[in-house]
Amino acid sequence: MKLFRVLVVAAGLLLLWEALVRLTAVPPFILPGPLAVALRFLAQFDLLLHHGWVTAVEILLGLFCGTLMGMASALLIVASRPARAWLMPLLVISQALPVFALAPLLTLWFGYGLASKVVMASLIIYFPVAAAFVDGLRRADPGLIDLARVMGASPLAILLNLRLPGALPALASGLRVAAATAPIGAVVGEWVGSSRGLGYLMLHANARLQVDLMFAALALLALFSLTLYFTLDAALRRLTAWQPESDSVSAAGFSLLPEKGPS
Amino acid sequence: MKLFRVLVVAAGLLLLWEALVRLTAVPPFILPGPLAVALRFLAQFDLLLHHGWVTAVEILLGLFCGTLMGMASALLIVASRPARAWLMPLLVISQALPVFALAPLLTLWFGYGLASKVVMASLIIYFPVAAAFVDGLRRADPGLIDLARVMGASPLAILLNLRLPGALPALASGLRVAAATAPIGAVVGEWVGSSRGLGYLMLHANARLQVDLMFAALALLALFSLTLYFTLDAALRRLTAWQPESDSVSAAGFSLLPEKGPS
Amino acid sequence: MTGQAPSVRLRGAALRFGGRAVFSDLDLDLPAGRWTCLLGESGIGKTSLLRLIAGLGSADETRGHLSCSDGLPLAGRVAYMGQRDLLLPWTTVLQNVVLGARLRGGRAAARETEGRAAALLRAVGLAGREEDLPGSLSGGMRQRVALARTLFEDCPVVLMDEPFSALDAVTRHRLQALASDLLRGCTVFMVTHDPLEALRLADRIEVLAGLPPQLRPVFEPAGQAPRPLDDPALAQQAGRLMIVLGDGARAA
Amino acid sequence: MTGQAPSVRLRGAALRFGGRAVFSDLDLDLPAGRWTCLLGESGIGKTSLLRLIAGLGSADETRGHLSCSDGLPLAGRVAYMGQRDLLLPWTTVLQNVVLGARLRGGRAAARETEGRAAALLRAVGLAGREEDLPGSLSGGMRQRVALARTLFEDCPVVLMDEPFSALDAVTRHRLQALASDLLRGCTVFMVTHDPLEALRLADRIEVLAGLPPQLRPVFEPAGQAPRPLDDPALAQQAGRLMIVLGDGARAA
Amino acid sequence: AERMTVLLDWFVNPDHATLIVARDGGFFERHGLEVELIAPADPNDPPKLVAAGKADLAVSYQPQLHMQVAAGLPLLRVGTLVATPLNSLVVLRDGPIQGLADLKGRKIGFSIGGFEETLLQTMLGGAGVALDEVELVNVNFSLSPALIAGQVDAVIGAFRNFELNQMDIVGRPGRAFYPEEEGVPPYDELVLVAKADTLDRAKLARFLLALEEATTFLLNHPQSAWALFIASDKALDDELNRRAWTDTLPRFALRPAALDQGRYARFATFMAENGMIGEAGTVADYAIDVNAD
Numbered sequence A, B: 001m002k003l004f005r006v007l008v009v010a011a012g013l014l015l016l017w018e019a020l021v022r023l024t025a026v027p028p029f030i031l032p033g034p035l036a037v038a039l040r041f042l043a044q045f046d047l048l049l050h051h052g053w054v055t056a057v058e059i060l061l062g063l064f065c066g067t068l069m070g071m072a073s074a075l076l077i078v079a080s081r082p083a084r085a086w087l088m089p090l091l092v093i094s095q096a097l098p099v100f101a102l103a104p105l106l107t108l109w110f111g112y113g114l115a116s117k118v119v120m121a122s123l124i125i126y127f128p129v130a131a132a133f134v135d136g137l138r139r140a141d142p143g144l145i146d147l148a149r150v151m152g153a154s155p156l157a158i159l160l161n162l163r164l165p166g167a168l169p170a171l172a173s174g175l176r177v178a179a180a181t182a183p184i185g186a187v188v189g190e191w192v193g194s195s196r197g198l199g200y201l202m203l204h205a206n207a208r209l210q211v212d213l214m215f216a217a218l219a220l221l222a223l224f225s226l227t228l229y230f231t232l233d234a235a236l237r238r239l240t241a242w243q244p245e246s247d248s249v250s251a252a253g254f255s256l257l258p259e260k261g262p263s
Numbered sequence C, D: 001m002t003g004q005a006p007s008v009r010l011r012g013a014a015l016r017f018g019g020r021a022v023f024s025d026l027d028l029d030l031p032a033g034r035w036t037c038l039l040g041e042s043g044i045g046k047t048s049l050l051r052l053i054a055g056l057g058s059a060d061e062t063r064g065h066l067s068c069s070d071g072l073p074l075a076g077r078v079a080y081m082g083q084r085d086l087l088l089p090w091t092t093v094l095q096n097v098v099l100g101a102r103l104r105g106g107r108a109a110a111r112e113t114e115g116r117a118a119a120l121l122r123a124v125g126l127a128g129r130e131e132d133l134p135g136s137l138s139g140g141m142r143q144r145v146a147l148a149r150t151l152f153e154d155c156p157v158v159l160m161d162e163p164f165s166a167l168d169a170v171t172r173h174r175l176q177a178l179a180s181d182l183l184r185g186c187t188v189f190m191v192t193h194d195p196l197e198a199l200r201l202a203d204r205i206e207v208l209a210g211l212p213p214q215l216r217p218v219f220e221p222a223g224q225a226p227r228p229l230d231d232p233a234l235a236q237q238a239g240r241l242m243i244v245l246g247d248g249a250r251a252a
Numbered sequence E: 001a002e003r004m005t006v007l008l009d010w011f012v013n014p015d016h017a018t019l020i021v022a023r024d025g026g027f028f029e030r031h032g033l034e035v036e037l038i039a040p041a042d043p044n045d046p047p048k049l050v051a052a053g054k055a056d057l058a059v060s061y062q063p064q065l066h067m068q069v070a071a072g073l074p075l076l077r078v079g080t081l082v083a084t085p086l087n088s089l090v091v092l093r094d095g096p097i098q099g100l101a102d103l104k105g106r107k108i109g110f111s112i113g114g115f116e117e118t119l120l121q122t123m124l125g126g127a128g129v130a131l132d133e134v135e136l137v138n139v140n141f142s143l144s145p146a147l148i149a150g151q152v153d154a155v156i157g158a159f160r161n162f163e164l165n166q167m168d169i170v171g172r173p174g175r176a177f178y179p180e181e182e183g184v185p186p187y188d189e190l191v192l193v194a195k196a197d198t199l200d201r202a203k204l205a206r207f208l209l210a211l212e213e214a215t216t217f218l219l220n221h222p223q224s225a226w227a228l229f230i231a232s233d234k235a236l237d238d239e240l241n242r243r244a245w246t247d248t249l250p251r252f253a254l255r256p257a258a259l260d261q262g263r264y265a266r267f268a269t270f271m272a273e274n275g276m277i278g279e280a281g282t283v284a285d286y287a288i289d290v291n292a293d
C-alpha cells in the first residue's frame, strides 16, 4: 500500500515533469524530458553509482556530525544562560554565511578530501537541529521541572531526564529538516572542490550542457533525500510514540451503529 | 542591557576572528583581519548600502512568500490525509534539489530580476517552515480536538481555532530557522544571475581579489541575518507568550529567607 | 436548554484497548430530561463509557448501538465536560467559555454570546477573571471555567466527567445547585466519585462494578434535586450506596 | 521515613502575581511529625502556599521566613505532590515512581529501588500496570501513580495538594489509610477539599479564608488517624467545619 | 617519485589535455614526479590556495595573474598551458547582432571573472559603444543557455573552443568576436602559477619539461592522446569534448616554460591603463622562466 503510493507519486511527478516540458516548451538543454533523463540514467548507471556512493558517505557523515554538534550546542545553550547569550548569535551567523565565501578557508583547513565536504554538510544542517532542539528543551513542562527541583535533582539530571526526552519531538522536527537538507549540504560541499560525488558530476555535466546527465544525477540525489527522510521519519516516530498526535483523520470520532430494532 | 550584550557578543566575535587570523596564520587574501574589513566597510559604505538594500528587499519578499507557501502547504497536508501522502514527498524533494541545478530553469521562467531571487529564497525557507508547521499542527492536544468535535466544529474550524494557535510555537521554531536561512537564499539567487545585490558584490569582489570588500559584504549579510532573526524572535515570543517556557535559570526556585530571631 | 431532551439508549457497548477489554456488552438507558449519575472504582471504565456516548473514540475497538428516543442522531446536541479541564491555553477565560459558539459560528457569532458567557462566569464565581489566561488560574478555577463552558453550550444532552472534583465543599455545593438549576429538563449523565453528590443531584444512580464491569442501577433518590445535604434520608442512602460500592470493589 | 521529622515554621509569607496579591503576612506552623490539613475556597491560595513552602516560585514577588526546628534547611528533605499529576509521559509507570531516585542517583540507583516502587504500586492498586505508559491510564490511576511516587520519596516532610481528589470513595478510603500509615512520624501538610478527609487524617486543620486570606486554625481532632468515618464525633465535627468554611466563603 | 599537487581552474576539459596526457601517459613519472590534479568549482580559489601553500601549482588566467600579484598574492607565472586568448564575445549567428556596434542598448551576460568589464570596454569602445550603454548581467555558469534562451543578447567570457561548439551541437550556432582582434593585446589564456617565495625551480623545470613532451605527443598522436584523455574519466567522452579537443589543439603552448617578456609587459601596461592594476611593474615580479638563471 505504502510502496504503491510512493510509486504513484513518482509516476505523477514524472507526468507533471513531462507536461511541464511540453506545455512550456522549455528547450531540452535547460530541462530535458523525463524519458531522456531515464535513458541517460540507465546508460550511465555505473558512473552515477560511483559518484553517488561518494556523496552518500558525505551525507551520512555530515548528518551525523551536524546533528551531534547541533545537539551539543543546544544542550550548552539551555544549560547556561550565558552560553545562550553568546552562542545563539554565533549559531545564527553560522547559518547565514554563504559557502562559497568560506570555501577557500575550508579547503585551507580541511583539504580537498572528504573532510571539507562533511564540514560543509554539517554546517548546513547544524542550525536547524540546534534551533529546534533548543526550542524543545526550553518548552519542558515547568511543573515537571519544579517537581524535579523539589526532588533535589541537579540541573544536569533535570536536563538529561526531563528536558531531553521532552524535547525529542521537537528534535525530531529539526532532524527531519536536517535529513532533507543534508544531501544539498554534501553537494554544496563538493562545490568547495572535489573530483568525485554527485555535486561534482552535476556541475561537470552542467558546464558541458549534458543536461540529461545532470538531471539523472539530480534524480538520484532526490532519491537519497527521500530515502533518508522517510527512514529517519519512521525511526523518529517510534522514538516519540508517547507523544499524542492527532491527525485530522485518524483521531476522528467513530460512530456507533444506530440501534436497529429491539435488541 | 540587551544592547550591551549584543555589543559584547560583536566584540567577542571580532576578537575571535582576529585570534583566528593570528593563530592560524591564514593569509589575508583568504581571510583578512577584522580591522581591514572594517576600514573597507567604512570606505565603501555607500556601495555596500546600495547592494545591501537590493538584497534586503529580496530577503524580506522571499521570507514572506516562502512562509506563506510553507504555511499553506502545511495546512493542506494536515487538512487532508491524501494531501499529506502526495505532498510530503514533493516537499522533501523541493528541499533536496540544489538550487544551482534549477537556476537556469528559474531564470528562464522568472528572468534575472527580483523574481528569481525571491523564488529561490522562498524555496530555501519553504521546507523548514512547512515541516515545523506540520509537526506543530499534528501535535495538537487530542483532548481539545475531541472536545471541539463534540461541539460540532467543522474540520476547518478545528484547524483554524485549535490546531493553528496550538502550532504557533512550532511554527515559530521553523520561522526562526527560516529567518536565519533566508539571506543565504537571496545570495544564492544573486549568485546564479544578477547585476546587483550583496551576492553579486561578493562574487565580484572575490574575482577581483578584493577580499576585504567581500568580507565587508559578508559582515553586512551576517548583520542582516542577526537583525532578522532577533526581530522575528522577539515578535514570535510575544505571540507565543502563553506557552510556558522553562529556562534552567529563570524558572529557578526562589529561596525564602531563613528566619532570623523571633519575629 | 432548547428543545425537548430525548432519552438515550445504549445497547451492547464494548470497548477494548490493545489486549485489554474495558467492558463488553453494557446496556445503559438515560431517561429523557433526567439526571443520571455514574459511580465506580477508579479505572473501571466510567470515562471510557462517557466518551463512547459522546462519539469519541481512542480505543482500538469500539462497538455498540446508540439511539435517541426521537430517532435523531445524538451528535450535534450533546455537551461534554471531560475529566481534564481542556482549556485552550492561548486565549482568555471568556473566549474559552464561548468556544462552542466560535467553533460553530465563527468570531462574530461568539461575540454575540459573550454577555451570556460573562453571566455564567459570574455565576461560577469568576467575575473579573474574564480576560485572564487559563495559565493564571488555580485548578478549581479552571474546572469552573470548563463547567461554565459546558453550561454555555445549552444542549439537551449533557455528559460530565467529575465536574466538581477540584472544588471546595462550599463552592461545590453552590455550583451543584447552579448546574441542577440550569440543566433542568436536560438528559444529564454525570460521572462522580462523591456518593453525596450523586444523591444530591441524581434522579437515578448507576454503579459500574465487577469483573467484567457491569452496570447496576442502584437508586432512584426521591424528591426534587438538588436535595439538601442535611436530609437524614440522604445520609442513610449514602451508607447503603457506600456498601454497594464496597461490594463492587471487593468483587473486582 | 528516615530520620526525625522537624517542625516547620513559616512567618510573614507574602505572594503576589502581577498586581494581585494572593496573600500577605501569613504565619504557619507545621508541628513535627504531625499531619496538618489545609482547607479553603477554590482560588484562595492553598496551592500557592504549598509551593512556597516547597521552595517553588512562579509568582512575581515572594517573601517570607521559613525555618525548621532542627535549624537545617528544608530543601532536600521534602516530598511534593502537586495538584496536577505531573507524570512523565514518555516513560513507564514504574519509572515514574522511581523518578526521585533516578534524578538523584542515576539509572543504577533507580534500578535498586524498583522492588520497593513495585510494592507501592501494588499497594495503590496498580499491580500489573508497571510497564504501561501514563497516557494509557485513567485520571484516578494517574493520581495514584503520583501518590506512589510521593510515598516512594520517603521524606520527613511531605507536602500534598489534593492527593485523593480523583479517586472513588472506596479507593480513597483505602489509600487514606495507606498514606496515614506510611507517613506516620512525618511532618505532613496536605491541601484537601473534603472536610471528612481532613477530619479523618489530620492532627490539625487549618482553613485559609477571608480577604485578605488569613489562616484560621480550627480543629485538632482527637484520637489516632486514620479515624473511622462512621465515628459520630466526626460527623458532628464535619458539620462545624462546614460552618467555618461557609463563614469564610461569605466573608470573602 | 616526488609528489606535486596541481589545482585546475575548472572541471577537467580539453584545455587541460596536456596535463592529463602528461599524467596518464607517464610523462611526469618519467621525470620522477607524481602529479595529482584537483578540480575546483570556483576558478578564483586555486591561485589563493597556491599562494597559501596548499598546492604546488595552479592553473589560472594571465589577466587574473596581473590582478592577483597587484593584490599582493605571492604568485609567479612559471609556465603556459594555452598561449592565446580563448575568451570571446559570442552572439547568436542568426541573431540581430551583426557587429559590435549593434550591442548598443543590449544585454550582455557574463560569468564574473574580474576582467570582463575591461575587455568589453576596449572591444565596445572600438565600435563606438560606451560601457554604460549596455546592460551587464551576471549569468554565472549559464553562458550559452542564457544566450540561446534569448535572455541576453551576447555573452562575454565564452571560450571560443567550447561555448561555440556547445551552441553548434544544440543547433543554435554562435558567432564570436575575438578580443585580440578588437584592441586587446594578445595574452596567454591559461598559465601555471606557483608560490613566489618557495619556488623549487629544478622541480618546476622537470614538470614543465614533462609537459612539453606531453604537448608534443599530443600534436603528433592526437588519436592516442584522445584515448588517454577519455580514459581518465568516462564522462569526458562526448561530442562536445571531441569537437573542443580539435579546436584546442593548435592553441597549446608548444614551449610551456618559455616566457615572452615583451608580451607580458605589453599586457601589464594595458591592464594598468585600464585601471585594473595600479602600475605595470616589471615582468620579473609576476612571471619567470624557470630555466633562466
Ligand SMILES: Nc1ncnc2c1ncn2[C@@H]1O[C@H](COP(=O)(O)OP(=O)(O)OP(=O)(O)O)[C@@H](O)[C@H]1O
Residues within 6 Å of the ligand: C135, C136, C137, C138, C139, C140, C141, C166, C168, D017, D022, D040, D041, D042, D043, D044, D045, D046, D047, D048, D049, D058, D083
Ligand atoms: N501563574 C499564575 N499567574 C497569575 N496568577 C496566578 C498564577 N498561579 C496562581 N495564580 C492566582 O493565585 C491565586 C491562588 O491560586 P492557587 O492555585 O494557590 O489557589 P488554590 O487555593 O490552590 O485553589 P484551588 O483549590 O482551585 O486549587 C488565584 O487567584 C490564581 O488566579
Ligand SMILES: Nc1ncnc2c1ncn2[C@@H]1O[C@H](COP(=O)(O)OP(=O)(O)OP(=O)(O)O)[C@@H](O)[C@H]1O
Residues within 6 Å of the ligand: C017, C022, C040, C041, C042, C043, C044, C045, C046, C047, C048, C049, C058, C083, D135, D136, D137, D138, D139, D140, D141, D166, D168
Ligand atoms: N488511551 C488508552 N490506552 C490504553 N488504555 C486506556 C486508555 N484510556 C483508558 N485506558 C484504560 O481503560 C480503563 C478505563 O479507563 P477510564 O479512564 O475509562 O477509567 P475511569 O473509570 O474513568 O477511571 P477514573 O475514575 O480513574 O477516571 C483503564 O484501565 C485504563 O487503563
Ligand SMILES: [Mg+2]
Residues within 6 Å of the ligand: C046, C047, C048, C083, C161, D138, D139, D140
Ligand atoms: Mg475517569
Ligand SMILES: [Mg+2]
Residues within 6 Å of the ligand: C138, C139, C140, D046, D047, D048, D083, D161
Ligand atoms: Mg490548588
